[in-house]
Amino acid sequence: MLPGWSNRLPPRHESPNESEMTPLTALLLRDMRIAVRVGGGALIGVLFFLVVVSVTPFAVGPDLTLLKRIGPAILWLAALLASLLALDRLFASDHEDGSLDLILTGSAPLELVAAAKGVAHWLTTALPLVVAAPLIALLLDLDGPAEAGLVLTLLVGTPALTFIGLIGAAIAVTLRRGGLLLAIIVLPLTVPVLIFGVAAANAAVAGPVPFGTPFTVLCALTLASLVIGPFAAAAALRLDME
Amino acid sequence: MRLIAVDLACRRGGRDVFSGVSFNVGAGELLAITGRNGAGKSSLLRIVAGLIRPVGGRLWLEGSDPEFGIAEQVHYLGHQDPVKPSLSVLENLQFWAAFFAGGAIKVHDALESVGLGAIATLPAGYLSAGQRRRLSIARLIAVKRPIWLLDEPTSTLDAAAQHRVAEFMRSHLNEGGLVLAATHSALGLSNIQELSLDRSVRSELHSDAAGMEQPAAAAP
Numbered sequence: 001m002l003p004g005w006s007n008r009l010p011p012r013h014e015s016p017n018e019s020e021m022t023p024l025t026a027l028l029l030r031d032m033r034i035a036v037r038v039g040g041g042a043l044i045g046v047l048f049f050l051v052v053v054s055v056t057p058f059a060v061g062p063d064l065t066l067l068k069r070i071g072p073a074i075l076w077l078a079a080l081l082a083s084l085l086a087l088d089r090l091f092a093s094d095h096e097d098g099s100l101d102l103i104l105t106g107s108a109p110l111e112l113v114a115a116a117k118g119v120a121h122w123l124t125t126a127l128p129l130v131v132a133a134p135l136i137a138l139l140l141d142l143d144g145p146a147e148a149g150l151v152l153t154l155l156v157g158t159p160a161l162t163f164i165g166l167i168g169a170a171i172a173v174t175l176r177r178g179g180l181l182l183a184i185i186v187l188p189l190t191v192p193v194l195i196f197g198v199a200a201a202n203a204a205v206a207g208p209v210p211f212g213t214p215f216t217v218l219c220a221l222t223l224a225s226l227v228i229g230p231f232a233a234a235a236a237l238r239l240d241m242e
Numbered sequence: 243m244r245l246i247a248v249d250l251a252c253r254r255g256g257r258d259v260f261s262g263v264s265f266n267v268g269a270g271e272l273l274a275i276t277g278r279n280g281a282g283k284s285s286l287l288r289i290v291a292g293l294i295r296p297v298g299g300r301l302w303l304e305g306s307d308p309e310f311g312i313a314e315q316v317h318y319l320g321h322q323d324p325v326k327p328s329l330s331v332l333e334n335l336q337f338w339a340a341f342f343a344g345g346a347i348k349v350h351d352a353l354e355s356v357g358l359g360a361i362a363t364l365p366a367g368y369l370s371a372g373q374r375r376r377l378s379i380a381r382l383i384a385v386k387r388p389i390w391l392l393d394e395p396t397s398t399l400d401a402a403a404q405h406r407v408a409e410f411m412r413s414h415l416n417e418g419g420l421v422l423a424a425t426h427s428a429l430g431l432s433n434i435q436e437l438s439l440d441r442s443v444r445s446e447l448h449s450d451a452a453g454m455e456q457p458a459a460a461a462p
Contacts, residue, residue, distance in 0.1 A: 101288075
């Protein structure tokens with residue numbers, strides 16, 4: 001045995017789960033692992049969300065009627081900004097260390113790779129935010145049914161934010177300061193989601209518009225971005241690599 | 243299995259890097275790609291890996307399953323080591339093994355063979371440059387793919403490790419694999435074809451620096 005290439009540990013058995021994984025599950029789990037470990041972006045998003053929403057009453061003042069009226073809009077804006085936070089690293093970190101090159105030589109189609117990364121990002125950054133929303137809604141004097149409606153709109157609407165953001169993340173991948181460009185590209189595209197998300201949340205909080213109409217449009221926007229996002233992101237990545 | 247290229251041309255950033263590059267590599271053969279800095283060694287490997295498109299010429303693979311493209315049969319070992327600092331050494335390798343192959347993969351054996359078995363649970367952020375490179379090389383051992391594209395495989399490695407990499411390449415060649423290696427150092431292997439990119443340079447920029455561009459002068 002050559003020096004430095006020692007053989008100190010006996011080979012262990014692989015766990016069956018690790019060896020049976022498909023490429024996409026492996027990618028999903030890896031991204032989630034990275035996000036929840038030190039230096040990952042998982043908790044940053046939800047903390048940012050909490051901070052933005054909690055400082056709002058200090059800025060607006062302790063007027064409960066006003067807070068109740070603008071509460072859904074504040075929660076939605078905070079969710080939008082929070083979901084943009086970690087997004088610029090989504091493909092850029094893989095591009096910088098050469099992982100993206102290897103991902104391209106894998107057998108998994110790039111569209112599905114982009115979708116898997118989007119799902120991992122949503123699970124680690126947006127889902128905690130949806131879970132934290134009921135707590136934080138208390139600060140804005142929202143009660144039970146209103147809270148439930150609001151959380152439902154966030155649950156349905158945040159995937160759209162993530163998958164629209166996927167496109168921006170793929171476009172900004174080769175840029176050193178991609179984060180700002182990403183916000184400029186992505187924010188205008190999220191306007192429809194914001195409009196119908198806040199409309200549905202407002203309907204749940206205050207009425208008189210029925211909750212169903214804007215909520216259905218929100219669902220449609222999410223479904224459309226789930227389809228378009230991965231394809232557009234994959235196309236942008238292919239252009240980037242040239 | 244044969245990897246054949248005819249008249250490949252590459253253009254990067256509006257400049258012709260090389261043109262008229264042809265090679266023919268069969269099973270068990272090693273193609274050593276040489277040339278001065280900027281001659282396009284890395285670009286040629288990236289073209290074979292399907293990461294950039296050549297502006298001219300053809301590249302094809304004979305005698306393999308037509309179901310798979312070239313990109314799905316290559317191991318590309320580039321300048322960078324795709325190692326995530328917050329994952330452990332083992333998790334890094336397990337990810338690539340699962341991403342490329344799935345199935346039963348001897349990840350631990352591959353780690354042992356590059357000498358990282360004892361630190362399998364260490365977060366990869368603590369690895370040195372040489373250890374990161376070994377972790378990348380472990381990927382080639384863990385997952386079988388017939389074509390290895392190695393870009394300066396032994397830079398950052400110590401003498402013993404370089405020797406070991408040559409051994410890996412030799413056993414890969416003996417199993418009928420193909421190796422394309424861009425390298426400055428002699429690899430100590432037999433059965434080498436050499437492809438020098440210096441001859442095929444057609445430069446547009448260098449009317450004033452003609453002395454630098456003499457192919458013979460620049461060849462190592």
